[in-house]
Amino acid sequence: MGRRGGCGRVKLPKWEMNQTDEWRLSCINKDFSVCPSYPAVVVVPKSINDEELRRVALFRQGSRFPVLSYYHRKNGMVMMRSSQPLTGTNGRRCKEDEKLINATLRPGKRGFIIDTRSLNVAQQARAKGGGFEQEVHYPQWRRIHKGIERFNILQESLIKLVEACNDQSHNMDRWLSKLEASNWLTHVKEILTTACLAAQCIDREGASVLVHGSEGTDSTLQVTSLAQIILDPRCRTIRGFESLVVREWLQAGHPFQQRCAQSAYSNSKQKWEAPVFLLFLDCVWQILRQFPCSFEFNEQFLIMLFEHAYASQFGTFLGNSENERAKLKLPQKTMSLWSWVNRTEEMNRFRNPIYEANSLVIWPAVAPQSLQLWAGVFLRWNRPSKYLDEAQEEMVRIIKYNKELQDKVKVLRRHLAELEEDEGMRENPHLTVIWDSKVLVLPLHRCGSTPTFCHVLIGFPQRQCPINCLLSSASALSPAEGQQQLRRGKMPIVRNLGRAASQLLQSSGCGCGISVVPVRCIGVSPRQVASDASFHSVTFAESDHPRVLITGGLGQLGVGLAKLLRKRFGKNNVILSDIRKPADNVFYSGPFIFADILDYKNLREIVVNNRITWLFHYSALLSAVGEANVPLARAVNITGLHNVLDIAAEHNLRLFVPSTIGAFGPTSPRDPTPDLCIQRPRTIYGVSKVHAELMGEYYHYRYGLDFRCLRYPGIISADSQPGGGTTDYAVQIFHDAIKSGKFKCYLKPDTRLPMMYIDDCLKATLEVMEAPAESLTMRTYNINAMSFSPEELAQEVQKYVPEFQVTYSVDQVKQAIADSWPMNFDDSNARRDWGWKHDYDLPELVTTMFSYLGSDSRIAQAN
Ligand SMILES: NC(=O)c1ccc[n+]([C@@H]2O[C@H](COP(=O)([O-])OP(=O)(O)OC[C@H]3O[C@@H](n4cnc5c(N)ncnc54)[C@H](O)[C@@H]3O)[C@@H](O)[C@H]2O)c1
Numbered sequence: 049m050g051r052r053g054g055c056g057r058v059k060l061p062k063w064e065m066n067q068t069d070e071w072r073l074s075c076i077n078k079d080f081s082v083c084p085s086y087p088a089v090v091v092v093p094k095s096i097n098d099e100e101l102r103r104v105a106l107f108r109q110g111s112r113f114p115v116l117s118y119y120h121r122k123n124g125m126v127m128m129r130s131s132q133p134l135t136g137t138n139g140r141r142c143k144e145d146e147k148l149i150n151a152t153l154r155p156g157k158r159g160f161i162i163d164t165r166s167l168n169v170a171q172q173a174r175a176k177g178g179g180f181e182q183e184v185h186y187p188q189w190r191r192i193h194k195g196i197e198r199f200n201i202l203q204e205s206l207i208k209l210v211e212a213c214n215d216q217s218h219n220m221d222r223w224l225s226k227l228e229a230s231n232w233l234t235h236v237k238e239i240l241t242t243a244c245l246a247a248q249c250i251d252r253e254g255a256s257v258l259v260h261g262s263e264g265t266d267s268t269l270q271v272t273s274l275a276q277i278i279l280d281p282r283c284r285t286i287r288g289f290e291s292l293v294v295r296e297w298l299q300a301g302h303p304f305q306q307r308c309a310q311s312a313y314s315n316s317k318q319k320w321e322a323p324v325f326l327l328f329l330d331c332v333w334q335i336l337r338q339f340p341c342s343f344e345f346n347e348q349f350l351i352m353l354f355e356h357a358y359a360s361q362f363g364t365f366l367g368n369s370e371n372e373r374a375k376l377k378l379p380q381k382t383m384s385l386w387s388w389v390n391r392t393e394e395m396n397r398f399r400n401p402i403y404e405a406n407s408l409v410i411w412p413a414v415a416p417q418s419l420q421l422w423a424g425v426f427l428r429w430n431r432p433s434k435y436l437d438e439a440q441e442e443m444v445r446i447i448k449y450n451k452e453l454q455d456k457v458k459v460l461r462r463h464l465a466e467l468e469e470d471e472g473m474r475e476n477p478h479l480t481v482i483w484d485s486k487v488l489v490l491p492l493h494r495c496g497s498t499p500t501f502c503h504v505l506i507g508f509p510q511r512q513c514p515i516n517c518l519l520s521s522a523s524a525l526s527p528a529e530g531q532q533q534l535r536r537g538k539m540p541i542v543r544n545l546g547r548a549a550s551q552l553l554q555s556s557g558c559g560c561g562i563s564v565v566p567v568r569c570i571g572v573s574p575r576q577v578a579s580d581a582s583f584h585s586v587t588f589a590e591s592d593h594p595r596v597l598i599t600g601g602l603g604q605l606g607v608g609l610a611k612l613l614r615k616r617f618g619k620n621n622v623i624l625s626d627i628r629k630p631a632d633n634v635f636y637s638g639p640f641i642f643a644d645i646l647d648y649k650n651l652r653e654i655v656v657n658n659r660i661t662w663l664f665h666y667s668a669l670l671s672a673v674g675e676a677n678v679p680l681a682r683a684v685n686i687t688g689l690h691n692v693l694d695i696a697a698e699h700n701l702r703l704f705v706p707s708t709i710g711a712f713g714p715t716s717p718r719d720p721t722p723d724l725c726i727q728r729p730r731t732i733y734g735v736s737k738v739h740a741e742l743m744g745e746y747y748h749y750r751y752g753l754d755f756r757c758l759r760y761p762g763i764i765s766a767d768s769q770p771g772g773g774t775t776d777y778a779v780q781i782f783h784d785a786i787k788s789g790k791f792k793c794y795l796k797p798d799t800r801l802p803m804m805y806i807d808d809c810l811k812a813t814l815e816v817m818e819a820p821a822e823s824l825t826m827r828t829y830n831i832n833a834m835s836f837s838p839e840e841l842a843q844e845v846q847k848y849v850p851e852f853q854v855t856y857s858v859d860q861v862k863q864a865i866a867d868s869w870p871m872n873f874d875d876s877n878a879r880r881d882w883g884w885k886h887d888y889d890l891p892e893l894v895t896t897m898f899s900y901l902g903s904d905s906r907i908a909q910a911n
């Protein structure tokens with residue numbers, strides 16, 4: 049049989065204790081002598097000892113001293129609950145109480161005390177010895193009063209509502225006026241509003257919260273538990289909700305025995321009865337109705353809890369506190385409701401078929417129009433459940449069928465990607481060899497004919513190319529035999545190549561483009577693994593890929609990014625977009641779409657129709673161009689960003705927005721510039737990028753947007769032209785060196801700026817997008833590779849073009865911009881958090897640029 053009733057242990061999710069060293073478990077109440085309505089173990093601030101707790105207990109009604117109710121992982125803020133302080137008319141104080149409450153705030157942080165009574169009621173309470181916290185003694189705390197009704201008012205409300213629901217007169221006016229007179233939905237609204245307020249203080253204001261009314265056993269618990277449902281997705285799962293009920297109602301001392309003494313539908317109520325828990329469940333139902341996919345449980349689960357709170361064959365809801373349940377030996381004598389509910393067959397009854405875990409905070413609407421009568425409880429005898437059950441069954445069937453279709457689509461997509469990649473392989477062949485849990489990717493026909501061990505030419509059978517030393521050195525095959533085996537099929541060749549591969553792995557690499565990628569099992573992949581994709585691990589079982597949109601994709605960086613992402617995620621999963629006309633080679637290399645980021649509706653349609661999940665927002669006017677046309681820069685860089693942010697938040701996209709060294713200004717530290725420092729740029733470009741960083745982070749914290757941002761240095765590329773930046777001289781210099789051997793530089797010779805080769809920039813972009821969210825301690829990172837001045841770059845270029853000459857004709861606008869920018873970036877956070885590492889320093893950059901640009905150039909003449 050299942051677990052026994054009741055719960056002796058305090059119910060705390062593990063992380064709450066692990067994540068903070070500011071709180072501790074206290075067993076001060078182990079025999080329930082300090083506070084009879086509290087559980088044996090409570091969570092309190094570490095800086096308060098048990099002796100001090102005892103004194104605080106004497107200062108609070110029913111000894112309910114402030115305890116931890118919820119810890120908000122996202123920002124470390126907390127929610128506490130207690131009963132009212134016993135200040136009385138003399139304004140009594142308790143130093144330990146003040147110490148405890150103030151101890152829960154971090155330096156510089158503020159808190160809100162949410163008193164669930166109106167100010168009037170709270171003031172009247174002083175005459176009976178109760179009261180509220182005087183702000184002068186709790187200076188970092190602000191008190192807010194929210195009048196939630198209690199006891200007889202709630203009882204009367206329920207009696208009237210039940211009567212209205214049983215009215216048989218079939219008269220609409222009568223029904224509506226009775227419903228209104230019951231005031232039930234007003235109570236629902238008040239409770240939900242107060243819970244939203246508590247959640248808002250914690251999540252949006254970044255403040256901690258203390259909730260109490262008088263006793264702290266009724267409206268306080270409604271507010272603290274609803275706030276957790278809003279804030280914490282785990283409370284929206286079946287198990288999570290059960291824990292919440294145990295923690296915030298049973299262990300927190302809600303007197304179920306008194307409040308739910310008779311049937312909720314009865315029209316005579318005893319003094320201590322009140323539908324407090326029913327109102328809580330009604331509020332949960334209202335949220336569930338507004339967010340039907342965000343809850344793992346269905347309405348039936350809430351109705352079941354409502355029924356058991358009033359009448360049950362289980363011991364869970366008996367007694368008024370843990371203390372009473374222990375005294376009555378309920379855990380030993382009765383069964384727990386949870387042991388029954390948590391059996392698979394029961395769970396299936398309570399599962400919500402359209403549930404999709406939603407990690408976001410959910411904000412219910414509390415406007416009167418948004419709230420409805422809970423027909424499942426109050427009109428349950430009036431509505432025929434047969435049709436509802438049938439509709440439910442049909443929905444489950446459709447969802448199951450839809451899932452089967454989705455699985456089929458996944459398989460077909462995989463096949464399609466494989467076919468596309470095979471196509472790519474024929475055009476640009478690689479041979480993949482698996483050996484000793486490593487994948488060797490041998491680029492065929494790539495390394496020239498130098499007769500070193502791995503500089504081999506291996507052809508596909510259909511190309512009839514010679515097989516030479518690699519196969520021979522495997523000492524198993526002569527080139528002719530190898531050729532023969534290739535004609536027969538892949539497997540034997542791969543087996544024999546394995547031996548050669550083993551030697552290759554032991555020998556030092558010669559840099560001919562062979563990449564070695566660890567995998568978990570030895571096998572043979574028919575799939576192409578691109579040699580320049582070696583920075584990410586290769587998974588043979590292709591999982592779901594993101595669907596990517598790149599805005600402003602025809603600029604210096606977008607085409608290269610699309611190429612990289614298409615290799616990683618498949619050609620058709622990456623859509624390039626821009627307002628310009630793409631060159632033919634770009635147009636035919638993969639999906640392209642016209643998208644103006646200033647056209648919100650069109651952009652939204654593109655995102656929806658293409659099921660986009662990741663968005664790289666590259667559209668922008670760069671620094672020099674931006675200064676020349678400020679209104680356009682403002683529109684593209686700021687209004688365009690707003691459009692993108694809204695669409696990304698609305699459709700739950702992972703959003704990458706590049707920032708820049710230009711986001712810093714003359715008052716920022718320049719050598720090196722850390723991630724967090726003063727940012728007062730003097731260009732519209734820089735201002736728009738700081739704005740983008742802040743807006744993205746704001747949307748992240750406010751709406752849970754998965755915003756990721758890197759501050760790029762000046763980017764240098766060979767096969768794409770820069771779009772009008774201050775750092776562009778470092779690209780033009782190569783073209784001019786090759787073309788004419790001369791270069792006129794618009795910056796002073798010693799103007800030092802951070803720079804990066806494009807491959808490093810794109811690699812970092814993909815890495816930060818793939819980094820697990822929990823590894824990111826910030827949302828905007830500097831990335832760095834090298835830093836040089838025009839004269840240093842010119843010296844390096846002269847190694848390839850010895851007669852190269854540079855003259856300087858300073859452009860005052862660009863010089864002023866460059867002088868206000870960092871000279872060097874501190875990117876230690878990126879290196880620590882997600883393992884950022886650059887590959888190109890200045891010498892490698894220059895070599896690579898010349899090898900791309902210089903085949904028929906002056907280098908050839910110089911050499
Ligand atoms: N290239 C660099 O050195 C560098 C350095 C730091 C940051 N960045 C950032 O990286 C991103 C890409 O840079 P890039 O060098 O490729 O820029 P780029 O200027 O070369 O390209 C920008 C693209 O945006 C497009 N665009 C302009 N207005 C548009 C609109 N209304 N709708 C859609 N597209 C529009 C342009 O047609 C252009 O193709 C930019 O956000 C830039 O600020 C670049």
Ligand SMILES: C[C@@H](O)[C@H](N)C(=O)O
Pocket residue numbers: 670671672707708709710733760761762763772773774775776
């Ligand atoms: C640095 C950067 O953002 C761009 N290359 C510019 O100079 O404007």
